Amino acid sequence: MVNHSPRQLDLAFGALSHPIRRGILARLASGETTVAELARPHKVSAPAISKHLRILEQAGLMSRRKRGRERVCRLEAERMKEAQNWIESQRALWNRRLDALEKYLKENP
Amino acid sequence: MVNHSPRQLDLAFGALSHPIRRGILARLASGETTVAELARPHKVSAPAISKHLRILEQAGLMSRRKRGRERVCRLEAERMKEAQNWIESQRALWNRRLDALEKYLKENP
DNA sequence: ACTATGATTAACCATACGGTTAATTATAGT
DNA sequence: ACTATAATTAACCGTATGGTTAATCATAGT
Numbered sequence: 675m676v677n678h679s680p681r682q683l684d685l686a687f688g689a690l691s692h693p694i695r696r697g698i699l700a701r702l703a704s705g706e707t708t709v710a711e712l713a714r715p716h717k718v719s720a721p722a723i724s725k726h727l728r729i730l731e732q733a734g735l736m737s738r739r740k741r742g743r744e745r746v747c748r749l750e751a752e753r754m755k756e757a758q759n760w761i762e763s764q765r766a767l768w769n770r771r772l773d774a775l776e777k778y779l780k781e782n783p
Numbered sequence: 784m785v786n787h788s789p790r791q792l793d794l795a796f797g798a799l800s801h802p803i804r805r806g807i808l809a810r811l812a813s814g815e816t817t818v819a820e821l822a823r824p825h826k827v828s829a830p831a832i833s834k835h836l837r838i839l840e841q842a843g844l845m846s847r848r849k850r851g852r853e854r855v856c857r858l859e860a861e862r863m864k865e866a867q868n869w870i871e872s873q874r875a876l877w878n879r880r881l882d883a884l885e886k887y888l889k890e891n892p
Numbered sequence: 893a894c895t896a897t898g899a900t901t902a903a904c905c906a907t908a909c910g911g912t913t914a915a916t917t918a919t920a921g922t
Numbered sequence: 923a924c925t926a927t928a929a930t931t932a933a934c935c936g937t938a939t940g941g942t943t944a945a946t947c948a949t950a951g952t
Contacts, residue, residue, distance in 0.1 A: 680802045680805075683802075683805070684800050684801060684802060685800075686800075687796050687797070687799040687800035688796070688797065688800035688909095690796040690869075690870075691793050691794075691795075691796035691797035691800060692793060692909090692910085693789045693792075693793060694910095696789075696792070696869070699873060700873065700876075703873050703876035703877050703880070704876065704880070705880065708928080708929095709928070709929060709930095710927090710928065710929085718910085718911070718912090719911075719912065719913080720928085720929065720930085721911085721912080721913085721929090721930075721931080721932095722910070722911055722912080723929090724929065724930055724931085725909085725910070725911085726910090728930095729909090740918095740919095742918095742919060742920070742928090743917095743918060743919040743920065743927070743928050743929075744919090744927095744928060744929080745928080745929065745930090749877055751874065751877045751878075754870060754873060754874060754877070755874065757870060758867065758870040758871065758874060760799075760805070761799075761863060761866060761867040761870065762867065764808060764809065764812050764863060765860065765863060765864065765867060767809075767812035767813065768812050768858055768860045768863070769860075771812070771813070771814065797939095801939090801940085803940095817898080817899095818898070818899060818900095819897090819898065819899085827940085827941070827942090828941075828942065828943080829898085829899065829900085830899090830900075830901080830902095830941085830942080830943085831940070831941055831942080832899090833899065833900055833901085834939085834940070834941085835940090837900095838939085849948095849949095851898090851948095851949060851950070852897070852898050852899075852947095852948060852949040852950065853897095853898060853899080853949090854898080854899065854900090
């Protein structure tokens with residue numbers, strides 16, 4: 675069951691607002707991997723990465739599981755879909771208005 | 784000319800991470816209006832609304848213009864489109880992986 | 893000129909974010 | 923048992939958010 679509370683959308687958009695976190699999600703889109711591997715491209719400390727991962731996880735965009743002493747991270751697409759849905763619904767409304775304006779201008783030169 | 788720097792995407796997603804700001808954008812989707820009108824549904828002070836508007840404006844999601852003593856707010860769809868594009872590109876990658884996995888499982892029962 | 897209204901700015905407060913270094917936990921490997 | 927590695931937690935610092943009330947600015951309206 676998916677949580678549709680506004681709070682979850684807050685967390686999802688908040689999580690997407692940092693370039694390192696978007697980079698992590700982009701990497702995860704090509705397959706699950708370890709924390710060390712996710713950290714490699716970014717020149718911040720390990721604890722900083724750990725914090726970013728926690729934010730992504732709390733937003734429901736990612737999950738972690740143990741594998742020996744490593745943690746394997748995996749993208750969770752459902753929440754991302756919800757964020758996308760919100761934007762799309764907004765753009766749908768906006769585009770409808772644009773279309774109406776365009777039509778009006780065409781009919782009333 | 785559109786600014787495609789990561790910073791702008793940071794600001795856009797950050798702006799979308801608060802329910803009042805999403806509410807304001809949703810209202811603006813049905814047409815431009817004044818600050819007072821935007822504030823009405825939300826039970827926070829006028830300065831609080833003013834701050835939200837500034838965040839939305841800095842993110843490029845909205846613009847303000849003077850009309851007498853009022854300020855008229857107007858949605859700016861371009862930045863929203865960029866945010867949507869980022870999410871869509873991610874979901875495209877993710878869905879491709881899901882499809883590949885599904886195919887693999889079908890061929891290797 | 894005066895007053896009321898729309899909106900912002902100033903000053904303040906509490907909490908969250910984003911980073912650091914140092915310490916801790918847990919497992920791998922010899 | 924010891925050591926090295928993966929990762930997190932703890933403690934700290936500076937800045938940004940999100941809210942408040944009080945003060946200011948600008949225009950409308952009488």
